[in-house]
Structure formats: C-alpha cells, structure tokens
Amino acid sequence: xxxxxxWATMKHAANVLADLGVPFEARIISAHRTPQRLYDYxxxxxxxxxQVIIAGAGGAAHLPGMAASMTTLPVLxxxxxxxxxxxxxSLLSIVQMPGGVPVGTLxxxxxxxxxxxxxxxxxxxxxxPDLDARLTAWRxxxxxxxxxxxxDDPV
Numbered sequence: 001x002x003x004x005x006x007w008a009t010m011k012h013a014a015n016v017l018a019d020l021g022v023p024f025e026a027r028i029i030s031a032h033r034t035p036q037r038l039y040d041y042x043x044x045x046x047x048x049x050x051q052v053i054i055a056g057a058g059g060a061a062h063l064p065g066m067a068a069s070m071t072t073l074p075v076l077x078x079x080x081x082x083x084x085x086x087x088x089x090s091l092l093s094i095v096q097m098p099g100g101v102p103v104g105t106l107x108x109x110x111x112x113x114x115x116x117x118x119x120x121x122x123x124x125x126x127x128x129p130d131l132d133a134r135l136t137a138w139r140x141x142x143x144x145x146x147x148x149x150x151x152d153d154p155v
Contacts, residue, residue, distance in 0.1 A: 001080070002030045002057040009080045010056040012110050016117030020134050022124060025050070031062035038063070042070035052120040055103075056113060058082040061093035064103045076119055077103040078112040 001010045010026070017024045029038045045053060053071070055064035056078035064077030079090030087108035095105040104119065106112035118135075125132035 001026075001028055001055070002032075002061075002063045004028055006056050006058060006080045009109055009113050010054075010078065012113035013054050013056070013078065013117035013120075016114055017121065020117075020121050020131065020138060022117075022121055022131065029063065031057070031066045032060070038066055039070060042067045045071055046073055052076065052123050054078060054113075054116045054120055056080050056116075057094070058087065058090045059084075059093075061090040064094050064105075065097050065101060068097065068103045069101050074120075074123055075103050076116045077105045078116050079105070079108045081109045 001007060006028075007026075014024060014026055027041065028034075029041055031038055042053070050073060053067055053073055053075045055067050055075055057063035058080035059082050061077070061079060064075055068075040077094035079087050079094050081087035082089055091105070091108050094103055097103045106115045106119070118138075121131060121135050125135050
C-alpha cells in the first residue's frame with residue numbers, strides 16, 4: 001500500500017488471505033515517497049517466492065502500475081477511496097494502464113480489497129489443490145450465509 005492510511009482498506013485483502021491460509025506480506029511502499037523501496041520490492045518479489053502482488057493506492061495511485069512495470073508477476077490494483085474524489089481518481093489512474101503493462105483493477109475501497117484477496121487466492125489455487133478446496137469452502141460458506149427469505153420487515 002502507498003501509505004499507512006491505506007491499511008484501513010487493504011487489511012480486508014489481508015483478512016481474506018489469512019482466512020484462506022495464504023501467506024502474505026503487508027508493506028508500505030509509496031511510488032512517490034519511497035521509489036527505491038518500490039524498485040527493490042517489485043524487482044525482488046519473484047526471487048523471494050511472491051506469486052501475486054496486490055497493490056492498493058489512493059489519489060494518483062501510481063503504485064500498482066509502477067510495480068507492474070517492474071515485474072512479470074500478476075499485479076492486482078485496489079483503488080483506495082480518496083477524500084477529494086471518493087476514489088474515482090484512484091480507479092481511473094489504475095485502470096488506464098497502457099497496453100503492455102497490465103494491472104487487474106478491482107473496485108474502489110473495501111469491496112475491491114476483499115475481491116483482490118479472493119482473486120489472488122484464485123490465481124494461486126490454480127496450482128494448489130489444497131488452497132482450491134479452502135477457497136471452494138469459503139465460497140460455499142458465503143452462499144450459505146444468504147437467507148432465503150427476510151427475517152424481519154424493516155418497515
């Protein structure tokens with residue numbers, strides 16, 4: 001994530017990964033304030049065994065695209081909701097990557113972070129049958145949690 005304040009959003013991706021038993025790293029790496037940290041992280045990720053990068057950023061949101069430009073690993077971008085434009089600026093920045101530098105862009109905020117965790121797990125589950133079983137069970141629990149009929153009339 002680009003800053004400490006992004007953790008309020010990105011912890012939802014971390015929670016999903018933890019629930020599924022997927023090891024992960026959570027780091028603060030600013031594309032603008034810590035460019036060497038970004039370079040070192042992105043270029044060294046594959047060598048450390050990282051298989052997917054989830055990058056969350058607000059405002060100009062350059063972190064996902066810059067990370068993607070430095071690695072062939074899949075990069076999933078989470079637009080963090082900004083104060084000025086409610087995350088629309090972040091979304092447009094991440095989704096408008098030039099052809100040849102892909103970033104899988106998710107929804108703004110909490111939903112995007114949750115889905116980024118699930119998407120990363122889905123990618124990893126392609127080569128991990130145990131993770132695939134845990135992900136399948138997670139999805140079944142989600143389905144089972146939806147009531148057939150309303151419990152109470154809110155009106």
